Amino acid sequence: MQDGYRIVEWGVDPVWQTFEVGSPGSDEVLIQVEACGVGLTVLNMIRGDLADERAKLPRVPGHELVGRVVAVGTAVPRELVGRRITTYVYLYCGSCAECVAGLEDRCLRLGGYVGVHRDGGYAPYTVLPARNVIRLPDALDPVAATVIPDAVSTSVHVCRSRARVGPDDRVAVIGAGGGVGIHMIQVAAMYGARVAGLDVEADKLEAIEALGALPVMSADFAGLNARLWDSGPPTVVVDFLGSPDSLGWAMTSVGAGGRVVVLTTFRDLVAVLDPRLLVMNEASILGSRYATRHEVELAADFVAQGRVQPIIGATSGPAGVGEIHERLRTRRLVGRGALSWA
Numbered sequence: 001m002q003d004g005y006r007i008v009e010w011g012v013d014p015v016w017q018t019f020e021v022g023s024p025g026s027d028e029v030l031i032q033v034e035a036c037g038v039g040l041t042v043l044n045m046i047r048g049d050l051a052d053e054r055a056k057l058p059r060v061p062g063h064e065l066v067g068r069v070v071a072v073g074t075a076v077p078r079e080l081v082g083r084r085i086t087t088y089v090y091l092y093c094g095s096c097a098e099c100v101a102g103l104e105d106r107c108l109r110l111g112g113y114v115g116v117h118r119d120g121g122y123a124p125y126t127v128l129p130a131r132n133v134i135r136l137p138d139a140l141d142p143v144a145a146t147v148i149p150d151a152v153s154t155s156v157h158v159c160r161s162r163a164r165v166g167p168d169d170r171v172a173v174i175g176a177g178g179g180v181g182i183h184m185i186q187v188a189a190m191y192g193a194r195v196a197g198l199d200v201e202a203d204k205l206e207a208i209e210a211l212g213a214l215p216v217m218s219a220d221f222a223g224l225n226a227r228l229w230d231s232g233p234p235t236v237v238v239d240f241l242g243s244p245d246s247l248g249w250a251m252t253s254v255g256a257g258g259r260v261v262v263l264t265t266f267r268d269l270v271a272v273l274d275p276r277l278l279v280m281n282e283a284s285i286l287g288s289r290y291a292t293r294h295e296v297e298l299a300a301d302f303v304a305q306g307r308v309q310p311i312i313g314a315t316s317g318p319a320g321v322g323e324i325h326e327r328l329r330t331r332r333l334v335g336r337g338a339l340s341w342a
């Protein structure tokens with residue numbers, strides 16, 4: 001048996017319960033969770049944004065888990081036992097045309113998400129498909145490594161596959177003080193771009209500046225000049241806020257040949273598109289969804305090499321998780337939060 005948090009009703013904070021530790025099926029692994037990321041996406045998942053069927057409950061949330069494999073099914077190599085790992089968040093099939101092409105984020109037979117359709121890291125043990133396991137260097141700190149499977153990976157996908165960021169680029173990140181944004185500004189710089197981080201809180205702007213990006217107060221998009229640099233407006237705008245104002249600013253501010261990258265999935269949001277501006281600028285609007293498995297491995301390398309610094313504004317044991325949730329809801333957390341089972 002184990003004690004951990006489970007969602008018992010979608011839209012309500014998870015409840016501390018005692019329940020059984022699962023045993024792995026033939027192609028699964030049992031993971032002892034060492035740490036789990038706590039961010040806005042977990043709150044969205046708990047709210048039922050990605051699935052809200054009653055049949056999926058109770059469910060242990062937490063999709064950014066880091067731990068050690070402690071048991072494997074009969075079809076899984078025994079050498080995985082004892083290894084430090086993280087997990088790919090999407091329950092991809094591994095055999096459809098997109099998966100075979102290495103684009104697991106577009107899996108045509110997606111089985112859902114860790115922490116929504118299978119139990120995640122808000123409990124000390126979980127069982128997951130072996131194909132979702134991604135090896136990490138054993139020396140990597142588990143709490144620091146919780147930024148790898150989503151925050152850093154998502155940023156790598158934006159820079160590498162979607163916007164194809166390079167040394168000629170000027171990248172503006174809207175919502176740069178949040179869990180993904182604070183890693184996005186680092187990854188964009190690593191890919192060679194000049195980077196500006198837009199946010200509204202003083203401590204977030206300080207963190208953005210400390211990481212070498214240009215801090216920009218963005219409380220009022222209507223009054224925000226697109227010319228953030230002497231050399232011109234952004235060539236890439238990455239929007240983590242997803243409001244009509246932020247999307248409007250992104251589309252009117254991006255320079256010639258520019259790319260606007262959208263990552264938010266709010267329902268019923270309508271944004272105005274100016275086709276003339278799009279044509280005159282030869283601009284592109286791009287959706288970006290998570291990362292490929294290979295990009296999660298790259299993200300792990302970048303963190304292990306110290307090229308991307310994990311920014312975790314709050315770490316706590318299980319008793320403090322509710323407080324981290326509250327800081328996220330009120331936008332008072334710089335970077336990611338983390339739950340440590342140590």
Ligand SMILES: [Zn+2]
Nearest residue numbers: 093096099107
């Ligand atoms: Zn697939």
